[in-house]
Amino acid sequence: MKIIDLFVPLIIVLIFLCGLFKKVNIIDTFTEGAKNGLKTAVEILPSLILLMTAVEMFMASGADKALSDILSPVISFLGFPKECVPLAIIRPVSGSGALSVLENLFSKVSPDSFAGLTASVLMSSTETTFYTITVYFSSLKKKADYRIFLAAAAADITGFIFSSLTVRLLF
Amino acid sequence: MLSIIIAILLLISVTYGIFSDNIANVSYAAVNGCTDAVKLVIFLSGSMALWNGIMNIADKSGIVKKINKIISPLTKRILKGINKNPQALKMVNMNITANFLGLGNAATPLGISALKEMNKDFSIYSQRNIAVFTVLNTASIQLIPTTVAAVRLAHGSSAPFEIIPAVLITSVISAFAGCLTAYVLFTPGLKNKKEKK
Numbered sequence: 001m002k003i004i005d006l007f008v009p010l011i012i013v014l015i016f017l018c019g020l021f022k023k024v025n026i027i028d029t030f031t032e033g034a035k036n037g038l039k040t041a042v043e044i045l046p047s048l049i050l051l052m053t054a055v056e057m058f059m060a061s062g063a064d065k066a067l068s069d070i071l072s073p074v075i076s077f078l079g080f081p082k083e084c085v086p087l088a089i090i091r092p093v094s095g096s097g098a099l100s101v102l103e104n105l106f107s108k109v110s111p112d113s114f115a116g117l118t119a120s121v122l123m124s125s126t127e128t129t130f131y132t133i134t135v136y137f138s139s140l141k142k143k144a145d146y147r148i149f150l151a152a153a154a155a156d157i158t159g160f161i162f163s164s165l166t167v168r169l170l171f
Numbered sequence: 172m173l174s175i176i177i178a179i180l181l182l183i184s185v186t187y188g189i190f191s192d193n194i195a196n197v198s199y200a201a202v203n204g205c206t207d208a209v210k211l212v213i214f215l216s217g218s219m220a221l222w223n224g225i226m227n228i229a230d231k232s233g234i235v236k237k238i239n240k241i242i243s244p245l246t247k248r249i250l251k252g253i254n255k256n257p258q259a260l261k262m263v264n265m266n267i268t269a270n271f272l273g274l275g276n277a278a279t280p281l282g283i284s285a286l287k288e289m290n291k292d293f294s295i296y297s298q299r300n301i302a303v304f305t306v307l308n309t310a311s312i313q314l315i316p317t318t319v320a321a322v323r324l325a326h327g328s329s330a331p332f333e334i335i336p337a338v339l340i341t342s343v344i345s346a347f348a349g350c351l352t353a354y355v356l357f358t359p360g361l362k363n364k365k366e367k368k
Contacts, residue, residue, distance in 0.1 A: 004330070004332065004333050004335060004336065005330070007332065007335060008315070008332050011315065012225060015225055015226075015228050015229045015232070015234065016225075016228065018228075018229070018232040018233075018234055019228040019229075019231065019232045021232070022231075022232040022233055024228060024231045024232050026228060029224075029227050029228050029231050030224035030225065030227065030228055031224065032224075032227055033223040033224035033225070033226060033227025033228070034220040034221065034223055034224035034227075035220075036223050036227070036276065037216070037219035037220040037221070037222065037223030037224065038216055038219065038220045040219055040223070040276060041212055041215055041216035041219045041220070042212075042216075044212065045208065045209070045212045048208045048211070048212060049204075049205045049208040049209070050177060051177065051208075052204045052205070052207055052208040052211070053200070053201060053204030053205050053208070054177045054180040054181050054184070054204070055180060055204070056200035056201075056203070056204035056207065057180070057181065057184035057185075057188075057197050057200045057201050057204065058180045058181075058183060058184045059200070060184070060188070060193065060196035060197045060199065060200035061183070061184040061185070061187045061188035061191065061193050061194075061196065061197045062187065062188075062191050062193050062196075063183050063184060063187040063188075066187065066191075090176075093176060094176055097176060099211070099318070099322070100208075102319070102322055103207065103211055103322060106322065106323070106325075106326035107326070110326070110327070110328075111322075111323040111326050111327070111328040111331075112328050112329055112330070116323075116328075117334060117337070120316075120319050120323055120334045120338075121334050121337045121338050121341055122341075123316075123319050124313060124316035124319045124334065124338040124342070125310075125311065125312075125313075125338050125341040125342035125345060126309075126310065126311060126342075126345065127308065127309050127310060127311035128309075129309045132305070132308050132309045133305060133309060135279065135283070136282060136283060136286055136305050136308070137305075139283045139286065139287065140286055140287065140290055140301075142290075144305075145302070147302065147353070147356040147357060148302050148305060148306065148353065150352065150356065151302065151306045151349050151350070151352035151353035151356060152305075152306050152309045152310075152349055154348050154349050154351075154352040155306055155309060155310040155345045155346060155348055155349025155350075155352075156309075156310075156345070156349075158344060158345040158348035158349070159310070159341055159342070159344075159345035162340070162341040162344050162345060163337070163341050166336075166337040166340050166341050167337055170336060170337050171337075
């Protein structure tokens, strides 16, 4: 029995128990949150349809492979799987785009392969940089300083490198 | 921004498709990509509904408040001067907690409120705090990657959540790298950088 298998069921049970203990109306609270989740899913569907069509066309043309071949000397030096390069490029730019690329990647490699695991870790540990910065700074009615992008890029690139490293180490 | 990306993707697909004689595949993708999107969302919506529901319970049972108390000392250290603005500190803590628990929809408005508070110039470090906090949000430290796990499951992963330790390590390291960079770049009085007010 691996510890990691315990993790998710344990969290669910603990949260439920906390809720019961605090006399939270579990079903109503759950439904409220679940409705929100469903709403989000529906909200992303239209743009996802457009994006996935574009991404699949891109992948089908073979351009993604050409791109990673060009970048391959640097990439293999860092031990980063070639298949994940399109994902790394799109991730800071578009969340739905990254999701489409991930989906497409998994249709070609197993999610439990080295590339699949790296992609999963990469996807989970980074966020859509440009979107977040834009949203935050437009609410402040300010232009984002170039230093912010620099720092965010540092975070993203570190994330890419370490996603393949941690997979290599832990699996 | 997104429109430009899509336009570029389409342009490259068609051009490269013609160039590499792959245009039949591109055509197939054009017709089938849309259906794949629907399949994906149907699959994801179960996961999104479940976890949003569970995290709402966590929120209403005061788990968010408890985590806030734990991270508060750390937040105060990193965002120097923020204790002059207790409302900002509260918003920052809640944003971090919401992100950590995967409540992205709750985290964003909280983050915006936090920024607005920090922008009120209570200390010379306010611009730096804004930068560090924004970068922290772009780096995202999430405990349970439910969306990615759902996609993994859809493609037959034997253990969708086994990535959790790797994700935690990577997110923390990358957040650290980003925040450190922002911290240094925005330190007041560094060379002759003009502070944008």
